[in-house]
Amino acid sequence: MKPLKLLFVFLFLPLIVFADNQPWQVFKSTHFLIFYKSAKESQLNELALRAEDYYNKITDDLGFNRFNFWTWDNRAKIYLFDNQQEYMKATGVPHWTAGQAQVNSKLIQTFITAKGFLDNVLPHEMAHIIFREMVGFNNPGIPLWLEEGVASYQEQKNYFVKANLANKIKQGNFINLDSLSKLEVASLKADDEVGLFYAESYSLVKYLVVVFGKDKFVLFCQNLRDRKNLTRALVLTYSFKGLADFEDSWKKYILK
Ligand SMILES: [Zn+2]
Structure with a gap:
């Protein structure tokens, strides 16, 4: 039993460490930088498309006349964690949140399997940021x-x-x-x-x-x-x- 156990530890430990340290990759659209680890390209494309749509719609709904567009270095950042555990560990937010926005830094954090992410979480978190841009951060x-x-x-x-x-x-x-x-x-x-x-x-x-x-x-x-x-x-x-x-x-x- 012992050698088997040793083998198990030896084989799986490096994999776990690798998964934790896997570097973030970046997917870019006009107004967003999407950071991800294991998300598929089709998921990233759809996310970028929906985010760009919401960017225009929410700005219009709030009647916000922009002078600082979210372009180039001013793009909003979306961190797409692989799962809820990693997301909660990194953000420290309660279990009932499926996404979180840090409005001052235009940062949205969520995870791939977050329920209703594209329909609800994304526009919800973007609205937080755009509303604050409109009414003032402080x-x-x-x-x-x-x-x-x-x-x-x-x-x-x-x-x-x-x-x-x-x-x-x-x-x-x-x-x-x-x-x-x-x-x-x-x-x-x-x-x-x-x-x-x-x-x-x-x-x-x-x-x-x-x-x-x-x-x-x-x-x-x-x-x-x-x-x-x-x-x-x-x-x-x-x-x-x-x-x-x-x-x-x-x-x-x-x-x-
Ligand atoms: Zn909220």
């Missing part, structure tokens, strides 16, 4: 729900059900806007709490875009950028009297 007036709501609204296939949210509101079992505005990612632990947070965030943004239109939402983003205050931006752009009035109107929209 803007203290942006609560987490708005950031996540804007990002979730760009997802191509989301599974939020209005009726479920309506039930939660009827039962008084939802997170009110005041609490929602104070929430931080680290405080979200239970899966249903995470789900409710994202459902409400998405729904609040959808309410603004669908009921009042895209042009108003663009103006709202501009007011957020200039005033650096959520309530001021809401009052200036829409006819809400304040946060409580915004919350009441949103609840009526969900319950009707």
Whole structure:
């Protein structure tokens, strides 16, 4: 048994070390540098194509007039890890995240088998970056729900059900806007709490875009950028009297 065991260790150890140290390779498109290890060329081509489409669409949706294009040295970086374990080890993010963006450095990290990566994770993370480019990286007036709501609204296939949210509101079992505005990612632990947070965030943004239109939402983003205050931006752009009035109107929209 012993020699066999030794052989096993000898044969497999170098392979494991090699897999861990495998160098990143780079795939380039106009606005993106995609770093990968084992992804197939067809996967990289499709990723680049979708990323380029989202780049134009999200910029347009937010009414962002660019002066700094993501070209040459300014390209966004996408790190495509081979699997979830490597991704979590490198980023230290919770298990329920399928992707993560570092907005300041235009860096997106995800893994090949991330569920809904091309349809949801990619536009979600790109929206985080483009929204911050629009409203300002050091803007203290942006609560987490708005950031996540804007990002979730760009997802191509989301599974939020209005009726479920309506039930939660009827039962008084939802997170009110005041609490929602104070929430931080680290405080979200239970899966249903995470789900409710994202459902409400998405729904609040959808309410603004669908009921009042895209042009108003663009103006709202501009007011957020200039005033650096959520309530001021809401009052200036829409006819809400304040946060409580915004919350009441949103609840009526969900319950009707
Ligand atoms: Zn997000």
